[in-house]
Structure formats: structure tokens, C-alpha cells
Amino acid sequence: MAAQTTQTIFGVDIVKGSSRSREAPRYAVAVLNGSVEKYSSVSRFKLLRLIRQYRPGILAVDSITELAENRKELVRFLKRLPPEVKLVQVTGNEHQEPLTKLGRDNGITFNPVMPDEEAFAAACLASMGVGYIVSAFEDRTVIKVSRGRSLGRGGWSQNRYRRKVQGKVREKVREIEAKLKDRVYDMTITEGFGGYVNGTFIVNARRSDLGIHSSREEDVQVTVTSVEKEAIEFIPLQRRKRDYIIVGVDPGTTTAVAILDLNGRLVEVTSSRVSSIPDIIEHISEKGRPVVIATDVVPPPGAVEKIKRAFKAVLFTPNERIPVEEKVRLARPLGYSNDHERDALAAAVKAFNTYKNKFAQIDKKTPSHLDANDVKALAIEGKPIEMALDMLTAPPAPERPRGAILPETEPDAKLEELRARLKQKEEQVENLRSYMGDLRRDMKHLELRVSSQDRIIRNLKSKGIDDVRRTREITIRDGEIARLKKESADLKRRNSELQSNMDRLKHIRAMEFRGDKAPVKVVESLSKEAVLNCDRKFGIKAGDVIFVRDAGGGAEAAAMLAERGVKAVIKGTPMSHMAEERLFRAKVPVLPRDDVPLKFVDGYAVLDPGRLEAAIEKWKAYAAGVEKRGREEKLLGIIDEYRAKRAREYRNDSKASD
The missing domain is CATH 3.40.140 (Cytidine Deaminase; domain 2)
Structure with missing residues (x-):
């Protein structure tokens, strides 16, 4: 049976050949997009053409080895896919389960000897959230702008042609720079005669999010590629709803929130001018279960304390205020849009680095049947690793012998347990009451502030929009005027040089005639x-x-x-x-x-x-x-050579006669 899906999903299974053989492989394809379409045998070329035609959200396979023999070929195949297509291995990550077992566990029946039915089963499993996304690229993109053709060997018009081509490269670089104005990126350019030889952007965003594609024009070519990861990563297709997270917060007029998982990967970084403390708490709870709330200043702001109490998380503060240089070093690899996001991200990364070594020990000691993140959450609360493992390991139920009577729980022990639970609940109630009082005070303060801001906004709204537009237009025109003045000065200087050369040539020609x-x-x-x-x-x-x-x-x-x-x-x-x-x-x-x-x-x-x-x-x-x-x-050399030759012949004749 097929699961309902809101996106197009491709299921693929190999029919014959393989990625390791010389025979070109052929594939069975099942397309789920509200209905089911099947292709019993298509070539790799036609498979890619179907993918570009349907633009599926997921390309599901039971094993990635059916598509590529090794990592290099797999990366080459992924580069040929549209950027929004996710390759999913439904049978697991490095440790795979049989497709038949997964189908049986999820209520999907199929004939495993029929490739088109295996392809259909893979598509159905992916639509149910079963499988792992095969991730070979980082969330960074390289955009390179260069000449679209060789400048050739040269000639009378070589410099004019070089200036034209490199001017086109400069225009394309500026066009892409304008499109990336709201993005975090690094840019390097190589200047040349009349423009740029090339320009390279390294953008902290996925290729599919940029809206910039590889292209080739008459004189300029643009190449857009994703940055490869050091190793292929398998990401669960359907994540747990409440993953443990580390949250960095930078409160203020603009409040920024940065969220990392317990492996140090960036989940989200965002900032807003209009978010209240309750809005921030609700947003964080949607992203996961915070175990650490981090700030970059000492002592921690009151807003951070409130967020920490709301989640009963551990508060992280550095020993001293983090310098700006260190903030940039910590946050730059993950990317940010403004200084507030940088501060929040630096606080989260600083907190993660504090627990990093302990997390590595937990990953080594945690048995396969336990979730290492559960152990990490208990360790952050202050539990020793061994105790955390004991708490998460359910003791085996002892076998009750026949006729034996189980001893009743001692009343004192039960009473102590109930008292401890009651005390814990009372502490929770007290924390919630305190938090509710803080929220009420904040709400009154915000209501007064909103009414005041509404009056200011009404007065400035009409005037502000016109001022912004006028300032933006003036800035654009000033830039164009400066560019035209520079070009005019260059042309005047070149004209003066040419006029001087003409005068000299006329003088030379006159002397030649005289x-x-x-x-x-x-x-x-x-x-x-x-x-x-x-x-x-x-x-x-x-x-x-x-x-x-x-x-x-x-x-x-x-x-x-x-x-x-x-x-x-x-x-x-x-x-x-x-x-x-x-x-x-x-x-x-x-x-x-x-x-x-x-x-x-x-x-x-x-x-x-x-x-x-x-x-x-x-x-x-x-x-x-x-x-x-x-x-x-x-001539003397020829004579000497002839004499030497005759002398050799004479000596040879004398030896023959002897």
C-alpha cells in the first residue's frame, strides 16, 4: 500500500548491470505524485532526464552503491541532480536493514524479485519518513565568475578585446554581489586591464537557496558548485520531534537566537525586533528540548534567566565577557547575518566547546541500544557518565519462582519517594509562579511601549518610506556618477597619450621627408x-x-x-x-x-x-x-677530415698486408 504524499518521490532500483561493471546499468523507476507511474527499464541518462522533468523532492534507493561505485562517482552523480532533490537510502545509514524487513514492518508488501516493485516499495518507505538523507555537501556554495572564452594569441585589437571581456566579468561580479547583499559571504577578485579577470564568492548558504545557477554567455561564464564535505553523512529523514539542543541568546532591542544540536551542528540562527520573551520561548520549544541556555556576557541578562527557568535548563555563562575577535572566530564558520546573531551563535558554540570532550567520552561509552544524546543531557545536569548510563539502562525483570511471594515495598521507602516527588513538583510550581509574575510585568511594560510606538510609527510611516526611497536612489546615482567620472578621466588620460604620440610621429615623418x-x-x-x-x-x-x-x-x-x-x-x-x-x-x-x-x-x-x-x-x-x-x-675542417680519413685507410691497408 502506498502512503499519501504531498511531494513527488522517485523510487529507483537497478534492473541489470551495476555501477562496477562495464555494462551500462538500467533502472526501474516508480514515481509517486498523487498517482503512481512506473518505468520498467530506463538508462541512467533517461533517469536524470526524468528527474529534471518531475523535480522530485526525494530520490529513494535501497542502496547508493546501485548509483555509484565509490564516493567520487557518488558526488559526481549528486552534482548532476537539481539542488532541491534529496537522495535517500531507505535501508539505513552505514548499517543497513533488508528492504523486505522494512516493508514488512511498515505494512508494505511487494515481490522482491521484481525491480519495479522494489522501486515502488523504496518510494513508499521514503514517503513515510523511513531512511537517511545522503549528504555530501555543506551548506556553503562557491560561485566563480570567469572569462567565457580564451583571449587568443593577440593582434591589433587584442587590448580592446581584453578590456571588453574583463569589463563583462566585472559587470557579472557586481550583478551577483547585488543579489547576495543579504547573505554572508567572502569574495576574492583578480583585477585585470579594464575590469576583472575573475571573481569568486564563498556563500554560507545552500545552492538551492541562492537562486543563482551556472550559466555561460558570450564572454562570461558562471560556475555554481556546493562545497563537498570531508565524508559522506547520513541524516535521518524523519528527525525526532524533541531533539536536545543548546541555545545561545542575545537579548535586547533586536533579540537573536542560535540553536545547535548536541553534535555541534547548526539547527537555526535567527533575529527579530518584535519577538517577546514568550514568543522566543515558544519558538525554542518548537525546535527541540533545550538543555543549555547560553549567553556571551557576565552577569547574564534577566531575559536569559527567564528563558532558562522556563525550560529548567542549565545556564552557561563565560568566565568573562567574550571579546569581539573571539566571537567572530567562533561564529564565522557557521554563518550569521548581523552582530546580534554573531553574539548568540558565539555563546552557543562556546557552551558546546565546554562540553565537547565529555560528549566525545559519552559517544565512546554509550552502548548501541541507547541514545547517546539522552546520556549527554543527564551529564549536562551534573550526573556522572556511569550514573547516567545506569539510569537509562532498564534492569532486567527478575524471574519470579513459582510459589514465591514478592516482598511488599517498605512503607518508609515509598513515603520518602513520594516526598521527594512532591518537593520537586512544589519547586516547579514556584518557578512557574515566578515566571508568570515576570511575564505579567513584561506584558504591562510592553503594552505601554506598544501604544507609544504606535503613535511614533503613524507619524513617521509616510515620511520614512519616502526618505528611504529617496536616499536609496541618491546612493545609486552617486555610485553611477563616480563610476562615469572615473571612466571619463581614464579616457581623457588615454586621449592625451595618443595625441602626444601623434605629434611625435608627425615630427618624425617630417624629418624623414627633409x-x-x-x-x-x-x-x-x-x-x-x-x-x-x-x-x-x-x-x-x-x-x-x-x-x-x-x-x-x-x-x-x-x-x-x-x-x-x-x-x-x-x-x-x-x-x-x-x-x-x-x-x-x-x-x-x-x-x-x-x-x-x-x-x-x-x-x-x-x-x-x-x-x-x-x-x-x-x-x-x-x-x-x-x-x-x-x-x-x-674548408680547412673538410680538408683535415679528409686527411684523417686517408690516414686511417692507409693504416688499415698496412695491417691487412702484414
């Missing part, structure tokens, strides 16, 4: 960046004369000059052997500065054309001599 002085383009150093910078400013073309102020660079920059067909290179300092050899092979004269005197005018140099030609002719004669010596050395 012929009285030969212009020389200056490269600051023999490096690729310096050559490209000179090319951008003045343009390096065939027939140019280049002066390298610092010639101690590499062969790559020399090759760039040779490829552009320059007429000659004048070196300001000694040039490396590899660079000079590269220019020599390209037949580009390399001239010392002493041979060609230069005059510097406005960032470039001029020289006497006659002196230049004389120096080039001198270099050509030197180059011809070098080539001639090279040919002679090569």
Missing part, C-alpha cells in the same frame, strides 16, 4: 614588452633605425626586431651573444653607440644619415670578413 636628420626610434630595453610598447607608440616598420637603451636582453626580442625588417640596431649597452647572433643571421647591423652619435628630442633620437651609412658599411665589411673566415674554417 632628409637632414634620420629619426631613430627608442626601445628602452631588449625585451618583448619594450619592443611592443615602442611599436604601439611609434610603429616599427621595415627600414627603421632602432636604438636599444639597455641591450642586455634575450634573443626573442631581437627576433621580433629582425622580423619587422629594421635597417639597423644601435646598442646603448653591451648586447648578449645570442641576441647579436640572431640579428647577425638576419643581416641586421648592430652598431655601437660611439660609432653613431645620437641627439635626443622629446622621447626619440636623431642622427646624421652620413654617419649612419658609414657605420653600416663598416659593419658590412666586418660581417663579410666573419663570413669569409667561417668559410675558410669550414
Whole structure:
């Protein structure tokens, strides 16, 4: 029989193949969404397509090994699911029970040899709250914004294209930052030319709660992934209604409440301006059974004392007021939205850390048939661990022999027990009376305060809304004006640089036409960046004369000059052997500065054309001599090699004749 369900639930069972075999697995699928649909055999691809189509709340299986061979494959499979889908293993956590036994215990009959019926049984069990959620991700999400394509090898428009793409990345980062304004997150950005190279957000929230999805546009891509846990965790699908909890409270105009379970996991952190003490007590009771009420100050506020008395919980206060730095360190890993939530969360974490070692001992000593949290609750009340275990372990009922008469309970012992119970009840009544008196005083105070606040609210309501809107609009416009001013200043500076370069180029071209002085383009150093910078400013073309102020660079920059067909290179300092050899092979004269005197005018140099030609002719004669010596050395080498060969042949012939 199927249980009624208000959400779509998928039950899945493997038909053939397995996650460990080479044969692709196929699955039987049962869909519960008010009616029942069954698919007898679907591939993994179609299973994922059905999940994306139906968007079920639960994907139930009898064993997660049917979906993945190991943890890595399981995480990969979970990443392909929509974020709201929970994977549930109905047979238990690490310790599993047979599906047939679970079905029998919950009134579900099915044929275990039929995969589609097993899938249906798994879906029904999950709808009844049987099973464990397979949790592989923390409640943290990484959002990465980066370029959507490579910038390529470059060209005339390389810088403009880089500025465009990195500007798009910056716009997308700001867009996501606006969406996360009410969230707790860390952001890192890498700035680039005209914008951002990339930006990364680490948000303290589940991926399904953000409303931001992975996407790819023309120039920008957004990748949204959940942060993996160190180990797969199994969370009960249907928690106990009254779990033991540790509550941190920060009272005041804004009251914040932080709730942890006895394993230190965050249950909830919230804050409100309108919650009264009774509202807070009711809210806490809905979340669980408090065993510790914690505060971050000494002495504890009266409101915290009232909440503690309402639950008869243990009050935790630190030895001294917790510093702000320590509060941030304690609360930041769990996440908070404001300073009040931070203080409440720090108090709860501080209380948990106080009992942490004792909790670890209890986990080791508690037998499997007892709930360790029950032992922890008794230990917090002050009971020794051994006594708590004895109190929770029901003694076995002794066998009554035939004919034996059980001794009656002694009247004195029974009377003492009744007196102790009566005293306990009287203390409870007294605590409740005291608490009721506090509530009545608070209620009168709040009634007066509410009537006063109502008058103020009526006067400020209409005016306040307009002021907020106007302030928000002004802030937005001021930000836009500042951004436009910055862009305008950047454009003016760039325009000034380009105008200066144009004037220099006109002057150089005029001197070239007159012929009285030969212009020389200056490269600051023999490096690729310096050559490209000179090319951008003045343009390096065939027939140019280049002066390298610092010639101690590499062969790559020399090759760039040779490829552009320059007429000659004048070196300001000694040039490396590899660079000079590269220019020599390209037949580009390399001239010392002493041979060609230069005059510097406005960032470039001029020289006497006659002196230049004389120096080039001198270099050509030197180059011809070098080539001639090279040919002679090569010829002598051939002759020496021939002589050595003939000598070897002669020696071999002499040995053969002997």
C-alpha cells in the first residue's frame, strides 16, 4: 500500500548491470505524485532526464552503491541532480536493514524479485519518513565568475578585446554581489586591464537557496558548485520531534537566537525586533528540548534567566565577557547575518566547546541500544557518565519462582519517594509562579511601549518610506556618477597619450621627408614588452633605425626586431651573444653607440644619415670578413677530415698486408 504524499518521490532500483561493471546499468523507476507511474527499464541518462522533468523532492534507493561505485562517482552523480532533490537510502545509514524487513514492518508488501516493485516499495518507505538523507555537501556554495572564452594569441585589437571581456566579468561580479547583499559571504577578485579577470564568492548558504545557477554567455561564464564535505553523512529523514539542543541568546532591542544540536551542528540562527520573551520561548520549544541556555556576557541578562527557568535548563555563562575577535572566530564558520546573531551563535558554540570532550567520552561509552544524546543531557545536569548510563539502562525483570511471594515495598521507602516527588513538583510550581509574575510585568511594560510606538510609527510611516526611497536612489546615482567620472578621466588620460604620440610621429615623418636628420626610434630595453610598447607608440616598420637603451636582453626580442625588417640596431649597452647572433643571421647591423652619435628630442633620437651609412658599411665589411673566415674554417675542417680519413685507410691497408 502506498502512503499519501504531498511531494513527488522517485523510487529507483537497478534492473541489470551495476555501477562496477562495464555494462551500462538500467533502472526501474516508480514515481509517486498523487498517482503512481512506473518505468520498467530506463538508462541512467533517461533517469536524470526524468528527474529534471518531475523535480522530485526525494530520490529513494535501497542502496547508493546501485548509483555509484565509490564516493567520487557518488558526488559526481549528486552534482548532476537539481539542488532541491534529496537522495535517500531507505535501508539505513552505514548499517543497513533488508528492504523486505522494512516493508514488512511498515505494512508494505511487494515481490522482491521484481525491480519495479522494489522501486515502488523504496518510494513508499521514503514517503513515510523511513531512511537517511545522503549528504555530501555543506551548506556553503562557491560561485566563480570567469572569462567565457580564451583571449587568443593577440593582434591589433587584442587590448580592446581584453578590456571588453574583463569589463563583462566585472559587470557579472557586481550583478551577483547585488543579489547576495543579504547573505554572508567572502569574495576574492583578480583585477585585470579594464575590469576583472575573475571573481569568486564563498556563500554560507545552500545552492538551492541562492537562486543563482551556472550559466555561460558570450564572454562570461558562471560556475555554481556546493562545497563537498570531508565524508559522506547520513541524516535521518524523519528527525525526532524533541531533539536536545543548546541555545545561545542575545537579548535586547533586536533579540537573536542560535540553536545547535548536541553534535555541534547548526539547527537555526535567527533575529527579530518584535519577538517577546514568550514568543522566543515558544519558538525554542518548537525546535527541540533545550538543555543549555547560553549567553556571551557576565552577569547574564534577566531575559536569559527567564528563558532558562522556563525550560529548567542549565545556564552557561563565560568566565568573562567574550571579546569581539573571539566571537567572530567562533561564529564565522557557521554563518550569521548581523552582530546580534554573531553574539548568540558565539555563546552557543562556546557552551558546546565546554562540553565537547565529555560528549566525545559519552559517544565512546554509550552502548548501541541507547541514545547517546539522552546520556549527554543527564551529564549536562551534573550526573556522572556511569550514573547516567545506569539510569537509562532498564534492569532486567527478575524471574519470579513459582510459589514465591514478592516482598511488599517498605512503607518508609515509598513515603520518602513520594516526598521527594512532591518537593520537586512544589519547586516547579514556584518557578512557574515566578515566571508568570515576570511575564505579567513584561506584558504591562510592553503594552505601554506598544501604544507609544504606535503613535511614533503613524507619524513617521509616510515620511520614512519616502526618505528611504529617496536616499536609496541618491546612493545609486552617486555610485553611477563616480563610476562615469572615473571612466571619463581614464579616457581623457588615454586621449592625451595618443595625441602626444601623434605629434611625435608627425615630427618624425617630417624629418624623414627633409632628409637632414634620420629619426631613430627608442626601445628602452631588449625585451618583448619594450619592443611592443615602442611599436604601439611609434610603429616599427621595415627600414627603421632602432636604438636599444639597455641591450642586455634575450634573443626573442631581437627576433621580433629582425622580423619587422629594421635597417639597423644601435646598442646603448653591451648586447648578449645570442641576441647579436640572431640579428647577425638576419643581416641586421648592430652598431655601437660611439660609432653613431645620437641627439635626443622629446622621447626619440636623431642622427646624421652620413654617419649612419658609414657605420653600416663598416659593419658590412666586418660581417663579410666573419663570413669569409667561417668559410675558410669550414674548408680547412673538410680538408683535415679528409686527411684523417686517408690516414686511417692507409693504416688499415698496412695491417691487412702484414
